[in-house]
Amino acid sequence: MIPSTDDIETFGIEIGSDEAGQRIDKLLADALEDVSRSQLQDWIRDGHVLVNGAAVKPNYKVAVSDEVVVRPPDPAPTELVPENIPLDVVYEDGDVIVVNKPRGMVVHPAVGHPSGTLVNALMYHCKDLSGINGEIRPGIVHRIDKDTSGLLMAAKNDVAHTSLAAQLKEHSVTRRYVAVVHGVLEHDQGTVDAPIGRDPQDRKLFTVTDKGARHAVTHFVVTERFPEFTVLELLLETGRTHQIRVHMKFIGHPLVGDPVYGRSKGRAMEVPGQALHAAVLGFTHPRTGERLTFEAPLPSEMQSFIEQLRLM
Numbered sequence: 001m002i003p004s005t006d007d008i009e010t011f012g013i014e015i016g017s018d019e020a021g022q023r024i025d026k027l028l029a030d031a032l033e034d035v036s037r038s039q040l041q042d043w044i045r046d047g048h049v050l051v052n053g054a055a056v057k058p059n060y061k062v063a064v065s066d067e068v069v070v071r072p073p074d075p076a077p078t079e080l081v082p083e084n085i086p087l088d089v090v091y092e093d094g095d096v097i098v099v100n101k102p103r104g105m106v107v108h109p110a111v112g113h114p115s116g117t118l119v120n121a122l123m124y125h126c127k128d129l130s131g132i133n134g135e136i137r138p139g140i141v142h143r144i145d146k147d148t149s150g151l152l153m154a155a156k157n158d159v160a161h162t163s164l165a166a167q168l169k170e171h172s173v174t175r176r177y178v179a180v181v182h183g184v185l186e187h188d189q190g191t192v193d194a195p196i197g198r199d200p201q202d203r204k205l206f207t208v209t210d211k212g213a214r215h216a217v218t219h220f221v222v223t224e225r226f227p228e229f230t231v232l233e234l235l236l237e238t239g240r241t242h243q244i245r246v247h248m249k250f251i252g253h254p255l256v257g258d259p260v261y262g263r264s265k266g267r268a269m270e271v272p273g274q275a276l277h278a279a280v281l282g283f284t285h286p287r288t289g290e291r292l293t294f295e296a297p298l299p300s301e302m303q304s305f306i307e308q309l310r311l312m
Helices: 024-031 037-045 118-126 158-169 243-250 300-311
Strands: 011-014 049-051 067-070 089-092 096-101 149-155 174-182 189-193 196-198 206-208 217-225 229-236 276-284 291-295
Touching: 024 037, 024 049, 037 049, 089 291, 096 118, 118 149, 149 158, 158 276, 174 243, 174 300, 189 243, 196 243, 206 243, 217 243, 217 300, 229 243
Parallel strands: 149 276
Antiparallel strands: 011 067, 049 067, 089 096, 096 149, 174 229, 174 276, 189 217, 196 206, 217 229, 276 291
8 A cells, every 4th residue: 555645755665476467557546545547547657657667558567576666746736726724823924934733734735635735825824935845835844744733834935945954854843742642651751763664564554664764763751641541742853754653553552543553442532633733843043043942732622632531
Protein backbone atom coordinates (compact mmCIF):
# COMPACT_ATOMS: atom_id res chain seq x y z
CA MET A 1 0.00 0.00 0.00
CA ILE A 2 1.01 3.64 -0.49
CA PRO A 3 0.17 6.88 1.32
CA SER A 4 -3.26 8.44 1.71
CA THR A 5 -3.92 11.19 -0.80
CA ASP A 6 -3.47 14.01 1.71
CA ASP A 7 0.08 12.81 2.24
CA ILE A 8 1.31 11.60 -1.16
CA GLU A 9 4.88 12.44 -2.10
CA THR A 10 7.66 10.83 -4.10
CA PHE A 11 8.30 7.31 -2.86
CA GLY A 12 9.83 4.05 -3.99
CA ILE A 13 8.68 0.44 -3.93
CA GLU A 14 10.77 -2.68 -4.31
CA ILE A 15 8.62 -5.47 -5.75
CA GLY A 16 8.51 -8.70 -3.78
CA SER A 17 7.31 -12.16 -4.71
CA ASP A 18 3.73 -11.39 -3.60
CA GLU A 19 3.41 -8.51 -6.09
CA ALA A 20 5.34 -10.06 -8.98
CA GLY A 21 3.31 -10.67 -12.15
CA GLN A 22 0.70 -7.97 -11.48
CA ARG A 23 0.00 -5.16 -13.91
CA ILE A 24 1.53 -2.00 -12.52
CA ASP A 25 -1.67 0.03 -12.95
CA LYS A 26 -3.69 -2.54 -11.00
CA LEU A 27 -1.04 -2.84 -8.31
CA LEU A 28 -1.12 0.88 -7.66
CA ALA A 29 -4.90 1.17 -8.01
CA ASP A 30 -5.42 -1.52 -5.37
CA ALA A 31 -3.07 0.31 -3.04
CA LEU A 32 -4.33 3.88 -3.49
CA GLU A 33 -8.04 4.05 -2.77
CA ASP A 34 -8.63 7.71 -3.66
CA VAL A 35 -7.11 7.53 -7.14
CA SER A 36 -8.90 5.74 -9.96
CA ARG A 37 -7.18 3.18 -12.14
CA SER A 38 -7.70 5.36 -15.21
CA GLN A 39 -6.05 8.29 -13.45
CA LEU A 40 -3.14 6.09 -12.48
CA GLN A 41 -2.82 4.98 -16.10
CA ASP A 42 -2.46 8.65 -17.04
CA TRP A 43 0.25 9.05 -14.40
CA ILE A 44 2.12 6.08 -15.86
CA ARG A 45 1.80 7.35 -19.45
CA ASP A 46 2.95 10.82 -18.40
CA GLY A 47 6.10 9.48 -16.75
CA HIS A 48 5.07 9.91 -13.11
CA VAL A 49 5.75 6.22 -12.52
CA LEU A 50 9.16 4.75 -13.36
CA VAL A 51 10.34 1.15 -13.14
CA ASN A 52 14.09 0.72 -12.74
CA GLY A 53 14.49 4.33 -13.85
CA ALA A 54 12.51 3.96 -17.08
CA ALA A 55 8.98 4.76 -18.17
CA VAL A 56 6.65 1.81 -18.74
CA LYS A 57 3.16 1.20 -20.08
CA PRO A 58 0.13 0.70 -17.82
CA ASN A 59 0.02 -3.01 -18.71
CA TYR A 60 3.62 -3.61 -17.61
CA LYS A 61 3.86 -6.63 -15.31
CA VAL A 62 6.15 -6.06 -12.38
CA ALA A 63 8.91 -8.52 -11.54
CA VAL A 64 10.69 -9.41 -8.33
CA SER A 65 13.25 -6.75 -7.34
CA ASP A 66 11.79 -4.13 -9.71
CA GLU A 67 12.31 -0.66 -8.29
CA VAL A 68 9.14 1.37 -8.80
CA VAL A 69 9.30 5.12 -8.19
CA VAL A 70 6.06 7.09 -8.05
CA ARG A 71 6.00 10.88 -8.32
CA PRO A 72 2.33 11.90 -8.21
CA PRO A 73 1.66 15.11 -10.12
CA ASP A 74 0.60 18.20 -8.24
CA PRO A 75 -2.99 19.32 -8.76
CA ALA A 76 -3.34 21.70 -11.69
CA PRO A 77 -2.42 25.27 -10.70
CA THR A 78 -5.84 26.44 -11.80
CA GLU A 79 -7.33 24.45 -8.91
CA LEU A 80 -5.52 26.56 -6.32
CA VAL A 81 -7.69 29.55 -5.47
CA PRO A 82 -8.01 31.77 -2.40
CA GLU A 83 -10.89 30.70 -0.16
CA ASN A 84 -12.52 32.68 2.61
CA ILE A 85 -11.95 30.06 5.31
CA PRO A 86 -11.68 31.36 8.90
CA LEU A 87 -8.20 31.15 10.38
CA ASP A 88 -7.10 31.21 14.03
CA VAL A 89 -4.13 33.54 13.59
CA VAL A 90 -1.79 33.45 16.58
CA TYR A 91 0.85 35.80 15.16
CA GLU A 92 1.40 37.72 11.95
CA ASP A 93 3.78 40.29 10.52
CA GLY A 94 5.23 41.08 7.11
CA ASP A 95 7.38 37.95 7.04
CA VAL A 96 5.69 35.19 9.00
CA ILE A 97 2.24 33.99 9.97
CA VAL A 98 1.54 31.45 12.71
CA VAL A 99 -1.86 29.76 12.78
CA ASN A 100 -3.59 27.29 15.06
CA LYS A 101 -4.77 24.70 12.54
CA PRO A 102 -8.00 22.88 13.39
CA ARG A 103 -8.21 19.11 13.30
CA GLY A 104 -9.52 17.89 9.95
CA MET A 105 -7.90 20.56 7.77
CA VAL A 106 -5.37 19.46 5.15
CA VAL A 107 -2.32 21.74 4.97
CA HIS A 108 -1.93 21.99 1.19
CA PRO A 109 -3.75 20.76 -1.93
CA ALA A 110 -3.03 17.20 -3.01
CA VAL A 111 -4.72 14.49 -5.00
CA GLY A 112 -8.17 14.11 -3.47
CA HIS A 113 -7.97 17.47 -1.65
CA PRO A 114 -7.85 20.24 -4.28
CA SER A 115 -9.51 22.85 -2.08
CA GLY A 116 -10.52 23.71 1.47
CA THR A 117 -6.92 23.51 2.64
CA LEU A 118 -4.85 25.75 4.87
CA VAL A 119 -3.05 27.05 1.77
CA ASN A 120 -6.36 28.11 0.21
CA ALA A 121 -7.20 29.96 3.43
CA LEU A 122 -3.76 31.57 3.67
CA MET A 123 -3.94 32.80 0.08
CA TYR A 124 -7.18 34.62 0.87
CA HIS A 125 -5.90 36.01 4.17
CA CYS A 126 -2.30 36.93 3.26
CA LYS A 127 -2.35 37.63 -0.47
CA ASP A 128 1.45 37.24 -0.59
CA LEU A 129 3.23 33.99 0.31
CA SER A 130 6.70 32.65 -0.47
CA GLY A 131 7.06 30.82 -3.77
CA ILE A 132 9.90 28.44 -2.90
CA ASN A 133 7.62 25.40 -2.69
CA GLY A 134 5.87 26.23 -5.95
CA GLU A 135 2.31 27.09 -6.81
CA ILE A 136 0.67 24.27 -4.85
CA ARG A 137 2.44 24.80 -1.53
CA PRO A 138 3.09 28.56 -1.29
CA GLY A 139 4.41 29.63 2.08
CA ILE A 140 4.45 26.14 3.54
CA VAL A 141 7.64 25.46 5.50
CA HIS A 142 6.47 22.40 7.45
CA ARG A 143 3.29 20.34 7.82
CA ILE A 144 1.17 18.65 10.44
CA ASP A 145 -1.24 15.82 9.72
CA LYS A 146 -4.82 16.46 8.69
CA ASP A 147 -6.16 15.04 11.97
CA THR A 148 -3.60 16.81 14.15
CA SER A 149 -4.48 20.24 15.49
CA GLY A 150 -2.14 23.01 16.51
CA LEU A 151 0.53 25.50 15.56
CA LEU A 152 2.04 25.82 12.13
CA MET A 153 4.15 28.62 10.64
CA ALA A 154 4.12 29.86 7.05
CA ALA A 155 6.44 32.27 5.24
CA LYS A 156 5.25 35.36 3.42
CA ASN A 157 8.39 35.79 1.32
CA ASP A 158 11.32 33.74 0.08
CA VAL A 159 13.83 35.27 2.50
CA ALA A 160 11.69 34.27 5.47
CA HIS A 161 11.07 30.83 3.97
CA THR A 162 14.79 30.17 3.50
CA SER A 163 15.53 31.14 7.10
CA LEU A 164 12.74 29.07 8.62
CA ALA A 165 13.58 26.03 6.48
CA ALA A 166 17.22 26.27 7.59
CA GLN A 167 16.14 26.40 11.25
CA LEU A 168 14.07 23.26 10.76
CA LYS A 169 17.01 21.51 9.12
CA GLU A 170 19.36 22.37 11.98
CA HIS A 171 16.70 21.35 14.57
CA SER A 172 16.56 24.79 16.21
CA VAL A 173 12.77 25.11 15.83
CA THR A 174 10.91 24.14 19.00
CA ARG A 175 7.94 21.85 18.33
CA ARG A 176 6.17 20.49 21.40
CA TYR A 177 3.08 18.34 21.19
CA VAL A 178 0.54 17.06 23.69
CA ALA A 179 -0.77 13.55 23.14
CA VAL A 180 -2.91 10.97 24.88
CA VAL A 181 -1.71 7.42 24.34
CA HIS A 182 -2.99 3.97 25.19
CA GLY A 183 -1.50 2.22 28.19
CA VAL A 184 0.58 3.43 31.11
CA LEU A 185 4.18 4.42 30.47
CA GLU A 186 6.46 3.34 33.30
CA HIS A 187 9.22 5.91 32.73
CA ASP A 188 8.61 9.58 33.50
CA GLN A 189 10.58 10.60 30.44
CA GLY A 190 12.45 9.06 27.57
CA THR A 191 13.63 9.25 23.98
CA VAL A 192 12.61 7.19 20.98
CA ASP A 193 15.53 7.10 18.55
CA ALA A 194 14.38 4.85 15.72
CA PRO A 195 14.53 5.33 11.91
CA ILE A 196 11.26 5.67 10.01
CA GLY A 197 10.47 4.54 6.47
CA ARG A 198 7.72 2.99 4.38
CA ASP A 199 6.24 -0.19 5.78
CA PRO A 200 7.36 -2.92 3.35
CA GLN A 201 4.20 -4.89 4.11
CA ASP A 202 1.80 -1.96 3.66
CA ARG A 203 3.15 1.10 1.88
CA LYS A 204 0.21 3.21 2.91
CA LEU A 205 1.88 3.22 6.32
CA PHE A 206 5.17 4.25 7.84
CA THR A 207 7.06 2.15 10.34
CA VAL A 208 10.31 1.80 12.23
CA THR A 209 12.62 0.04 9.82
CA ASP A 210 16.24 -0.04 8.69
CA LYS A 211 15.35 -0.28 5.00
CA GLY A 212 15.10 3.02 3.16
CA ALA A 213 14.50 4.81 6.46
CA ARG A 214 15.42 8.25 7.75
CA HIS A 215 16.79 9.18 11.16
CA ALA A 216 13.98 10.08 13.58
CA VAL A 217 14.11 11.16 17.24
CA THR A 218 11.20 11.94 19.57
CA HIS A 219 11.57 12.95 23.22
CA PHE A 220 8.68 12.52 25.67
CA VAL A 221 7.73 13.47 29.23
CA VAL A 222 4.78 11.98 31.12
CA THR A 223 2.46 14.69 32.46
CA GLU A 224 -0.48 12.56 33.70
CA ARG A 225 -1.22 8.87 34.15
CA PHE A 226 -4.58 7.13 34.21
CA PRO A 227 -5.43 3.43 34.59
CA GLU A 228 -5.44 2.81 30.83
CA PHE A 229 -4.04 6.01 29.32
CA THR A 230 -1.10 8.41 29.60
CA VAL A 231 -0.86 12.09 28.71
CA LEU A 232 2.50 13.04 27.21
CA GLU A 233 4.37 16.12 26.19
CA LEU A 234 6.53 15.32 23.17
CA LEU A 235 9.42 17.23 21.65
CA LEU A 236 10.34 16.61 18.03
CA GLU A 237 14.05 16.59 17.27
CA THR A 238 13.39 15.55 13.67
CA GLY A 239 10.23 15.95 11.60
CA ARG A 240 9.42 12.77 9.67
CA THR A 241 5.98 12.01 8.28
CA HIS A 242 3.75 10.55 11.02
CA GLN A 243 6.78 10.54 13.34
CA ILE A 244 5.02 10.77 16.70
CA ARG A 245 2.31 8.36 15.64
CA VAL A 246 4.82 5.78 14.41
CA HIS A 247 7.14 6.13 17.39
CA MET A 248 4.33 5.80 19.91
CA LYS A 249 3.08 2.66 18.19
CA PHE A 250 6.64 1.33 18.12
CA ILE A 251 6.96 1.54 21.92
CA GLY A 252 3.55 -0.06 22.38
CA HIS A 253 1.59 3.08 23.26
CA PRO A 254 -0.26 4.27 20.13
CA LEU A 255 -2.19 7.52 20.08
CA VAL A 256 -5.78 7.48 21.22
CA GLY A 257 -8.08 7.97 18.24
CA ASP A 258 -5.41 7.37 15.60
CA PRO A 259 -7.34 5.78 12.71
CA VAL A 260 -4.22 4.22 11.17
CA TYR A 261 -1.73 3.39 13.91
CA GLY A 262 -4.10 3.24 16.89
CA ARG A 263 -6.22 0.62 18.63
CA SER A 264 -9.92 -0.12 18.37
CA LYS A 265 -10.26 -0.87 22.11
CA GLY A 266 -11.98 1.91 23.99
CA ARG A 267 -12.96 3.72 20.80
CA ALA A 268 -16.27 4.85 22.32
CA MET A 269 -14.26 7.13 24.65
CA GLU A 270 -11.94 8.48 22.04
CA VAL A 271 -11.75 11.96 20.61
CA PRO A 272 -12.84 12.57 17.01
CA GLY A 273 -9.48 12.18 15.34
CA GLN A 274 -6.16 11.41 16.95
CA ALA A 275 -5.38 12.91 20.35
CA LEU A 276 -2.39 14.90 19.17
CA HIS A 277 -1.99 18.67 19.35
CA ALA A 278 0.95 20.88 18.32
CA ALA A 279 0.90 23.01 21.45
CA VAL A 280 4.17 24.99 21.34
CA LEU A 281 6.10 26.43 18.39
CA GLY A 282 9.28 28.45 18.74
CA PHE A 283 11.68 29.89 16.17
CA THR A 284 14.02 32.78 15.51
CA HIS A 285 12.40 35.55 13.53
CA PRO A 286 14.01 35.60 10.05
CA ARG A 287 14.32 39.39 9.94
CA THR A 288 14.72 40.64 13.53
CA GLY A 289 16.59 37.68 15.02
CA GLU A 290 14.23 37.70 18.00
CA ARG A 291 13.32 34.33 19.49
CA LEU A 292 9.55 33.86 19.33
CA THR A 293 7.56 31.17 21.14
CA PHE A 294 3.82 30.58 20.81
CA GLU A 295 1.37 28.33 22.61
CA ALA A 296 -2.05 27.06 21.59
CA PRO A 297 -4.51 25.55 24.10
CA LEU A 298 -5.81 22.03 23.61
CA PRO A 299 -8.87 21.79 21.37
CA SER A 300 -12.06 21.46 23.40
CA GLU A 301 -12.75 17.84 22.49
CA MET A 302 -9.26 16.74 23.54
CA GLN A 303 -9.46 18.71 26.77
CA SER A 304 -12.88 17.18 27.51
CA PHE A 305 -11.49 13.69 26.98
CA ILE A 306 -8.70 14.30 29.49
CA GLU A 307 -11.20 15.72 31.98
CA GLN A 308 -13.33 12.59 31.58
CA LEU A 309 -10.30 10.46 32.44
CA ARG A 310 -9.71 12.50 35.60
CA LEU A 311 -13.26 11.75 36.78
CA MET A 312 -12.98 8.01 36.29
